[in-house]
Amino acid sequence: MRHIIRRITDKAFTILTGTSVVLLTSVLLIILGPMVWRGAKAVIFKDTIEFRKMQLDLYNRGNSEALKIETSETESFRRTVYKIVDDFKHGIDTEELIDKSKQIYRQFGKELRYRGITGKQYQKIRSLARDLRGRLQAAFESNDKKIIKENIDYVLQYRKNKYFVDTTAAEFFTLAEDFYKTIENIDLNKRQEYTASLQQIEEVIFQLLGPRPDEPLPALTMERYGATRWDLAQKLLDNLLWSQQWIQQEAGQPLTKIRVSRAEQFAGTKLEPLFGYVENNLAKMLKPEYTFYWQYFIDDSTPGHYFGGVGPEILGTLLLTLLAMLFVFPLGVISAAYLVECASDNIAVRIIRMCINTLAGVPSIVFGLFGLAFFVLFFIPLFGGPSKPCILAASMTLAVLTLPVMIRASEEAIRSVPQTYKEASLGLGASRFRTFVKVTLPAALPGILTGVILSISRVAGETAPILFTGAVALGPLPKSLFDPTRTLSYGSYDIAVGDRLAMMVPHNQYGMVVTLVLLILSLNAIAIVLRARVFRRLRGE
Amino acid sequence: MQNLELKPAVDKYQPLVLTPLEDIRGFLFHHLGRFLLFLITFSSVLLMLLIFFFVIREAIPFLMKFNLTEFLTTKSWYPEASTPKFGALSLIVGSLYVTIAALVFAVPTGILAAIFLSDIVSLKIGDFIKPVIEILAAIPSVAYGFFAVLVLAPWMQNKLGFTTGTNALNASIILSIMALPTIISVAEDSISTIGRELREASYALGATRFETIFKVVIPAAHSGIIAAIVLGMMRAIGETMVVWMASGNANQIPSPWWDLSQSVRTMTATIAGDMGETPKDSLHYGALFAIGVVLLVMTFLLNIISEYFLASAKRKSGKS
Structure with missing residues (x-):
C-alpha cells in the first residue's frame, strides 16, 4: 500500500512539473498570439476608398486619376443614401x-x-x-x-x-x-424617438462615408475621411442597422443590453429603405481592397495615432539605443577586459563586482530619477547644454542602465576564448596588450556582439528610465540631440493608457506594441543564433 | 639547381637583454596601462555612488522639512493639498503586496519548471523549452502592461465580474510572469550544479524521484533557490510600467488583506505617475525622490541577501 502511494506521488509530481512548463508556454502563447494577430492588422488589412483618399491627401501616394474615377463611381451610390436621409x-x-x-x-x-x-x-x-x-x-x-x-x-x-x-x-x-x-x-407620437435615432444614423453615416461632397472640409484630419478600413465599416454598418437599448426586464434586476433593428423601428416610413440599401451597396460605396501597408513603419501619424504609422517612434527608439550603445560599448568591453585579464581577487575588484551587481538590481524607475537629477539637471548643463529632457540625457541614462548587462556579456565572451590562443600568442613573443588586441578580442568579438544585441533589446524596451529624461508622446521629429523624442516603448504606454483618441483605433494600438515586441524578439533571435555559432566555433567544430 | 641563399628571419638583431631605459619604459607602460584600465573599470563604482548621491541629494530638502518616521508610517498621501501630507506607508505596502502576491504565483511554478528542466527531461527537450523562457524574459515590460490593460483588465471586469479590471490581482499575475524567467534560470542553475553522486546515492537507497528531489536535491540546493526567489522579488518590486498600468493606482491598503481584487498603488507607479506634474524643488518633488531612496535601499538590501546566498551556493557546489 505504501509502495503504491509513493509511486502515485512520484508520478503526480512528474506530471505537476510538466504542467508548470505547459502553463508557461501557454501563457506565452496567450500573450503573444492575439497581440501579434491584432497588430498585423495595422499593416495587412482590407482598406476602403476613404483610405486611398487619405493616403493621397496626406502622403501623396497612389494614382489620383484612377481615384477620381473610383470616387465618382461611389458618389452615385452615396447620393441615394443622402437623399433618403434628407427626404x-x-x-x-x-x-x-x-x-x-x-x-x-x-x-x-x-x-x-x-x-x-x-x-x-x-x-x-x-x-x-x-x-x-x-x-x-x-x-x-x-x-x-x-x-x-x-x-x-x-x-x-x-x-x-x-x-x-x-x-x-x-x-x-x-x-x-x-x-x-x-x-x-x-x-x-414617436417623433421624439425618431429624431434621436435619426441623429445617431446621421452620425454613423458621417463616420462611414465622411463629410458630404458639398460640406466644407472639417478642421480635424480624422474627421475628413469616412471609414478607412473595411472591418471598421462593418462595425459601423452594424451600428447603423441595430440600435442598442438598455432595458430593465424585471424590477430590481440589473439593466440588460438588447439590440433593436432600426429597420423595424422605422418600418413604414420613408427611411426604411435606407437600411437595406446601405447593407447591400456598402461595398460599392467604399470599394474595399486588400492592402499591404508597409509604409506603416515609416509614416508619421496624425494626433492620437488615428491615421498613419509609427515612423518617428521607430526612429526615436533606434536613435536612443544606438547612442546608448556608443556610450556603453567601450566602457563595457574595457571593464570586462580588465576584470578578466588583469584583475586579481583583491578588495578593489570585489567592490567593483559588487557595484556591478548592485547596478544590475537598481529598479529602472530609479535610473529615471538619477537621469533626471544627474544628466538633465547637472551633467549636461555643466557643459553648457540645455537643462531639459533630451535624447542625449535619455541615451546616457539607458547606457548606465545597460552597463552591467554589457560587462557581464563581454566578460563571458572574453573568458570563453580558449587559453591556448593566448598562450600561443604570448609564446611568439607578443606583449599582453598586443595579445589581447590581436588575438583575444577578435576571437571574443562575436560573443561581445551577442552582448551588444542583448543590451540593445533591453534598452529598446525600457520605458521607465526615459519617462523624465527624454521621451514624449507627441511632438515633432527631433532636430538635434537636445530635443526629446517619441519612442516605441513610451508610445506603447501612451497609446494604451494615455490617449483617449487611440481607443478608437485598436489596430494602431496593437500595431505599435507589436512593432516593439517583434523588434526586440528578432534582436534576441539574432543574438541566440550568433551565440550558438560562436559556441560551436570555439569548441572547434 | 638554384643556389639557396639563407636569409636571416629577422633583419635586425636585437640583444635579448633590454636596455635600462626600455626596461623602465616597459614597466611604466604596463603599470600605467593597468591603472588606466582600472580607472575605467572603476567607473561602475563611480556610477553606483553617483546614483546614490544624486537621488539622495534631491531627497534631502524634503527629508529636512518632513519627519522621516511620519513619511514611513502614515498612510495619507496628499501631495497637492493645501497642507500636503506625505505618508508613504500605503505605497510601500502596495509595492510589497503585489510583489508577494506575484511570488505566491511565481515561486511554485518557477521551481517546478526548474526541476522539470534539470531533472525530468533530457537536455534536448530542454533546449526546446529554454527559448520560451528567454522570450518571456525578453518581452519588454510595457508590452506586458499593454496586455494587462487592454486584454486582461477587460476580461476580469466582464467575465469575472470584478468592479475594476486594473487591480492588485492583475498586476501580480503579470509580475509573476515577469519574475518567472529569473526564478527559473537561477533555480535551475543551482539545482543542476548539485552533483549526480547525491542523486545516485538517493536512488540507490530506493527513493523515488519525488523523494530524491524533495529530500535530497532541494535541501542541497536551497541557497541557490533562495537566491532565485530574492532575485525574482527584486525584479517584481522594481517593476514600474506594469504596476503603473495594471494596478489601478488607488492609494489604499487592501482590506481585508487577502482581497486581491482591489486597486493598490506602488512606489514605482507613484514616482512614474507624479513626477511629470511636479515642479522642481517642490516638496512633492523631494518626496518622490525620497520614495526613490526607499526603493534603492530596499533593492540594495535584497541584492546583498541574494549575493550572500549565491556565494554560499557556489561554495557548496565547490565542496561537493
Missing part, C-alpha cells in the same frame, strides 16, 4: 422645419420690398405670409394628425394666390406638401 428629415426634424419656414418668411419679406407695391398692400401680404408661417409652425409642432391636416389645408388653399405665385413664398407650399407626405405614414 425623411424634412418630415421629422421640427426645429429644422420651423427654421426653414422662418427663413422663407424673411426672404419673402425682403423680396416684397423691391416689388414696387404700396405700403398698404405690403402690410397685407406680409401679414398673410406671417399667418401662413404661423399655421405651418403649428402643423410642424403638433402631434395630432387632424390639426396638422387642418393647418396644411389652410396653407395650401393659398397656393394659387397671385401674390405668392413665382415668389419665394411658393416654397411654403412645397414644404407643406413634403411634410404632409412624410408624416402620412409616421406615428407622430
Whole structure:
C-alpha cells in the first residue's frame, strides 16, 4: 500500500512539473498570439476608398486619376443614401422645419420690398405670409394628425394666390406638401424617438462615408475621411442597422443590453429603405481592397495615432539605443577586459563586482530619477547644454542602465576564448596588450556582439528610465540631440493608457506594441543564433 | 639547381637583454596601462555612488522639512493639498503586496519548471523549452502592461465580474510572469550544479524521484533557490510600467488583506505617475525622490541577501 502511494506521488509530481512548463508556454502563447494577430492588422488589412483618399491627401501616394474615377463611381451610390436621409428629415426634424419656414418668411419679406407695391398692400401680404408661417409652425409642432391636416389645408388653399405665385413664398407650399407626405405614414407620437435615432444614423453615416461632397472640409484630419478600413465599416454598418437599448426586464434586476433593428423601428416610413440599401451597396460605396501597408513603419501619424504609422517612434527608439550603445560599448568591453585579464581577487575588484551587481538590481524607475537629477539637471548643463529632457540625457541614462548587462556579456565572451590562443600568442613573443588586441578580442568579438544585441533589446524596451529624461508622446521629429523624442516603448504606454483618441483605433494600438515586441524578439533571435555559432566555433567544430 | 641563399628571419638583431631605459619604459607602460584600465573599470563604482548621491541629494530638502518616521508610517498621501501630507506607508505596502502576491504565483511554478528542466527531461527537450523562457524574459515590460490593460483588465471586469479590471490581482499575475524567467534560470542553475553522486546515492537507497528531489536535491540546493526567489522579488518590486498600468493606482491598503481584487498603488507607479506634474524643488518633488531612496535601499538590501546566498551556493557546489 505504501509502495503504491509513493509511486502515485512520484508520478503526480512528474506530471505537476510538466504542467508548470505547459502553463508557461501557454501563457506565452496567450500573450503573444492575439497581440501579434491584432497588430498585423495595422499593416495587412482590407482598406476602403476613404483610405486611398487619405493616403493621397496626406502622403501623396497612389494614382489620383484612377481615384477620381473610383470616387465618382461611389458618389452615385452615396447620393441615394443622402437623399433618403434628407427626404425623411424634412418630415421629422421640427426645429429644422420651423427654421426653414422662418427663413422663407424673411426672404419673402425682403423680396416684397423691391416689388414696387404700396405700403398698404405690403402690410397685407406680409401679414398673410406671417399667418401662413404661423399655421405651418403649428402643423410642424403638433402631434395630432387632424390639426396638422387642418393647418396644411389652410396653407395650401393659398397656393394659387397671385401674390405668392413665382415668389419665394411658393416654397411654403412645397414644404407643406413634403411634410404632409412624410408624416402620412409616421406615428407622430414617436417623433421624439425618431429624431434621436435619426441623429445617431446621421452620425454613423458621417463616420462611414465622411463629410458630404458639398460640406466644407472639417478642421480635424480624422474627421475628413469616412471609414478607412473595411472591418471598421462593418462595425459601423452594424451600428447603423441595430440600435442598442438598455432595458430593465424585471424590477430590481440589473439593466440588460438588447439590440433593436432600426429597420423595424422605422418600418413604414420613408427611411426604411435606407437600411437595406446601405447593407447591400456598402461595398460599392467604399470599394474595399486588400492592402499591404508597409509604409506603416515609416509614416508619421496624425494626433492620437488615428491615421498613419509609427515612423518617428521607430526612429526615436533606434536613435536612443544606438547612442546608448556608443556610450556603453567601450566602457563595457574595457571593464570586462580588465576584470578578466588583469584583475586579481583583491578588495578593489570585489567592490567593483559588487557595484556591478548592485547596478544590475537598481529598479529602472530609479535610473529615471538619477537621469533626471544627474544628466538633465547637472551633467549636461555643466557643459553648457540645455537643462531639459533630451535624447542625449535619455541615451546616457539607458547606457548606465545597460552597463552591467554589457560587462557581464563581454566578460563571458572574453573568458570563453580558449587559453591556448593566448598562450600561443604570448609564446611568439607578443606583449599582453598586443595579445589581447590581436588575438583575444577578435576571437571574443562575436560573443561581445551577442552582448551588444542583448543590451540593445533591453534598452529598446525600457520605458521607465526615459519617462523624465527624454521621451514624449507627441511632438515633432527631433532636430538635434537636445530635443526629446517619441519612442516605441513610451508610445506603447501612451497609446494604451494615455490617449483617449487611440481607443478608437485598436489596430494602431496593437500595431505599435507589436512593432516593439517583434523588434526586440528578432534582436534576441539574432543574438541566440550568433551565440550558438560562436559556441560551436570555439569548441572547434 | 638554384643556389639557396639563407636569409636571416629577422633583419635586425636585437640583444635579448633590454636596455635600462626600455626596461623602465616597459614597466611604466604596463603599470600605467593597468591603472588606466582600472580607472575605467572603476567607473561602475563611480556610477553606483553617483546614483546614490544624486537621488539622495534631491531627497534631502524634503527629508529636512518632513519627519522621516511620519513619511514611513502614515498612510495619507496628499501631495497637492493645501497642507500636503506625505505618508508613504500605503505605497510601500502596495509595492510589497503585489510583489508577494506575484511570488505566491511565481515561486511554485518557477521551481517546478526548474526541476522539470534539470531533472525530468533530457537536455534536448530542454533546449526546446529554454527559448520560451528567454522570450518571456525578453518581452519588454510595457508590452506586458499593454496586455494587462487592454486584454486582461477587460476580461476580469466582464467575465469575472470584478468592479475594476486594473487591480492588485492583475498586476501580480503579470509580475509573476515577469519574475518567472529569473526564478527559473537561477533555480535551475543551482539545482543542476548539485552533483549526480547525491542523486545516485538517493536512488540507490530506493527513493523515488519525488523523494530524491524533495529530500535530497532541494535541501542541497536551497541557497541557490533562495537566491532565485530574492532575485525574482527584486525584479517584481522594481517593476514600474506594469504596476503603473495594471494596478489601478488607488492609494489604499487592501482590506481585508487577502482581497486581491482591489486597486493598490506602488512606489514605482507613484514616482512614474507624479513626477511629470511636479515642479522642481517642490516638496512633492523631494518626496518622490525620497520614495526613490526607499526603493534603492530596499533593492540594495535584497541584492546583498541574494549575493550572500549565491556565494554560499557556489561554495557548496565547490565542496561537493
